[in-house]
Amino acid sequence: MAHFELRHLSQADLKLHVWRYLTFPKYVSMMIYSALWFPKLKTLLSMDADEGAMPVVAAKEMTEQFLQWDIIKNNPGFTEQITNSSSRNVEDGRELTLANCWFCSEEESPAMWRDYAGIPEGVSVVSTIDLLSQYVYCDPRVSLLGRVQYVDLNSHVMSHYEANQAGERAFLKGNSFAAEREIRMTTMSFRGPMCVNLDGTDMRSDQYSGLGMNNFDSPGLYIKADLRKLITRTVLAPGSPVFLEHLVRRIGHLAGVVSPVERSSLETGVQK
Template identity: 30%
Template sequence: MDLAKFLALLQTNELWFARADTLGDPFEGSLTRPDAVTLAAAVGDNGPANHMRRRAVSNTYVSCWHMNEGESAAMWSLYSASHESVCVRTTFQALASELPDWVHLSEVRYVDYGTTSLETGGLVFQLFLHKRASFAHERELRAFFVDFFGTSEVDPSSDPHGLRLAAVKRPGGAAFKVDLNRLIDGVSINPQAPTWFADTVRRVAEVYGLASPVVQSELLGEALY
């Protein structure tokens, strides 16, 4: 993320969930070709099913995370609009503990949409746990929920920490209040970022009381041999 988004995260203490139809992949929530053929043979008219799918896509909210044991040079290149960017790290357990039980967390499965049946068993949310094989480099873990009712707040109950579990809707997505010091276990600064930018990120994190370490990536560090 760029500095503006990082600053917004620190200021609001909110984890952003983008609406699925804003993610840029026209296959979000789509059936595969074999599943579409099977559905057409069973019901004859795909119209209602397609309407349901379009409604699900516009009412599904997603937070996307890259899974890896270490940093990925490719992900820095693909998802950083400039060298002045950062990434935040968490664990599956920390992410799950900051979100209500009705938010689904799962790895994305990458398949050939021309030949593979998703075998969803009629569960609409399973459509959002698959992507085309050409996106396999993302190694995505996805947190998401579907809100067919289109309410401004979803499930306004309280969590064990006294924070609201409501997802507050905003244009293009929704946001959950989270405790950043429980969620984030580290911040990495773009390996190509200038020194002034790295220093600024560290100062901003300190001002907002972020306890996690903030370090610049060493992907472009000096070789040892």
């Protein structure tokens, strides 16, 4: 069963491999919780100040359109609200939208090891886009899986409907990030039966019923995944010490993940 609507992906793309580059503590947390961490978009602003931004053209067009409405012309007090509506939309979207990000490639990336996992004690888990769609248990009613589009946010043309949707904007990033070749899963920041508590227990119905579903007090959510089926192999960072190799194998065994653990193909003497 697929748990996501697809964005910017064809059926053929589902076979492509994706890599999740992790520091060792993040790898351990994923394996212990049997879940993926989905941070809010606003927590990603330190890496990309335009995360979740509305393209300039669409924001300008919508503001100009709204200012032509008679109800606005006849009530000058509304002008400021309309002028600021796009920025409020973006701010709310960054609070309410969660994302989990993967690198799409058939081979390892030295840059991704350096920027996201660390050498020599990083770890990367490998999967496919199709497996992400099936074995990460987001709420299918509010979740998207797609390829990030790298654009000029100052000139990119987007429909007004899409520009108003934070989930759609989450698949836009500036051209300077194109080397990341990102595949992204997004969902809403609502607690539910697919979530795992920070103590590792399943979230109870009384924790997410009614107003409890709102996740205002946490920077993200752990969302369940079947790692046994999701992870096709695990790769160690170039130059990883032997003890880390044994430790990662042991952690995988305890988590029920029996897929291969491999040393980096970037190491001298390792078969690519």
